[in-house]
Amino acid sequence: MKTDYFQIAREGLWNNNPALVQILGLCPLLAVTNTVINGLGLGIATLLTLVLSNVTVSLIRNIIRPEIRIPVFVLIIAAFVTAIELAMNAFFYDLYKVLGIFIPLIVTNCAIIARAEAFAAKQPPLPAFFDGLMMGLGFALVLVVLGGMREVLGQGTLLANAHLMFGEAARNISLIIIDDYRGLLLAILPPGAFIGLGLLIALKNAIDTRRKERSSDVIPVNAEAVAGT
């Protein structure tokens, strides 16, 4: 069977998005998304972990015994996350200080073990790599969008502290969207994260419903309604 890369991309980015549809990895998702840069930092770290763990799991899928696959997956993920944490501490120290305690939490992000179990353990390395990339991108995208929403509403800026990630040269890419803004505390505090995520999920569902209505005018049977489950 030929692998449908387009389908994998669509699943990861939209139809089966880890954050909006699977609703996995909520703890880091809600905790760090108070700015775009924080969201992006955790998004990239999660993406990297997903890709590495997916490829590794796929490579060993034929030699691993089913009884111990879960502990082995956990081991692989934990080892990669710890390595990423150390690397981040070494190369992005300032960002590490901001995201620090959430990096180890990537281990507990069920989205990663879910992809290992549901996809990578049954597929060759290349599709597994692509699936990790797309799922990771889908997750990172939500982190960035949610971070953006909360940052603009909460403190009236966008891309504040960009220098933590891109170096001193990026200090002036941060934008002040609303001048002399007193800030909306709700958006920065945890409830803002729940409300923001809820709005994003609602938006996605609204778009899906509209698209379904439109396509059902033309095609009577919608095959996609059962996909992804």
Next chain:
Amino acid sequence: MPLIRHMFTTASFLGLFAVIGTALVALTFINTEERIADNELQALLHSLHELVPPRLHDNLLSEDTLIVQAPELLGSKKPVTVYQARKYGKPVAVILAPTAPDGYSGDIKLLVAIDQYGLLMGVRVLGHRETPGLGDGIEIERSDWIESFNGYSVDNPGNLGWRVEKDGGIFDQFTGATITPRAVVKAVHKTLQYFEAHRDILLAPPESWTHTPESEHHED
């Protein structure tokens, strides 16, 4: 017994992965260890130099340190590091790392620089968990409130002045947050009191520090 063999191979397989995983982590650790230690030192020096600029001293701040313990005045049961700045061998300032234990959500870690005459050179917040948008006004990145301490000493403004305005003192509180500034003001005041009580030791040449068992804390 096929079952025993099966168990054995499965277990060794799991063990093998544990070894590989540990090896990966160990390898990364060895390759990043030095850089991480350097990052931490640079970050520490950076915050120390914000308070006592390099032109004011000629020693390496991270090396001339004294470990003291004063739970009552420095806010922590753990040993507190004191950094001494010297120029031409003469102590010009000390930087203490006290804790304000009564923040709105736990400890607020501070860095307080006091010059040889007992005047505050500056205060910085090293770490806190105060409410974002309210209590985090104590960070230098968010407001210049923390600089309002500069130049004051234990006698100026005196015991009654060392409070937030709401409590009759001279230091501002921010809108919506009184507990955080109150905790910081109190901690800075206590640090000054500690300095006054121990200034002889704190401003002594570091060679003599080993002979002051009273405020010394030996871990070994």
